[in-house]
Amino acid sequence: MGLLTWVIIGVLVGIAMNRLRPASGGGFAVAQLLAVTGALIGGYVCAVFNIGTLATLEPTSLLAALAGSLLFLFVFRKLRMS
Template identity: 35%
Template sequence: MGILSWIILGLIAGWLAKFIMPMRNVGLIMTIILGIVGAVVGGYISTFFGWGGSVTGFNLYSLIVAVLGSLLVIFIYRQIKK
């Protein structure tokens, strides 16, 4: 996946995760960063547990993995921010 694809997938995953687990005072750039980090974390965890390949492109599996990873990253971000 190219860098532009990672940014777009990160934006979508970050926005969906932010919709599920609302955060205040977090802008677009931070949403993208949390989404990209979440996609990487989700891909690593899914590969570690043998649930298939990592995030490979724009498909439903990649989006679900990225959103779940983003939710985990948002949870950790909230805990650190306290």
């Protein structure tokens, strides 16, 4: 259940980021892919350090998935601008 939740968080963050600041060039699909990837990486990092697991919905792992998604999108957009 946790993996699906991380993917849903990534999709929601991708939609929100695209609404707030539309991506130039890559578009909606790239934003979604990056957000989902970031959420999966953030959730996986939590699972590795025993902060949260894939089996349960723990707030810390959900926050890490959200942070990973936002960070991944932010870094990609900053690197793309320069």
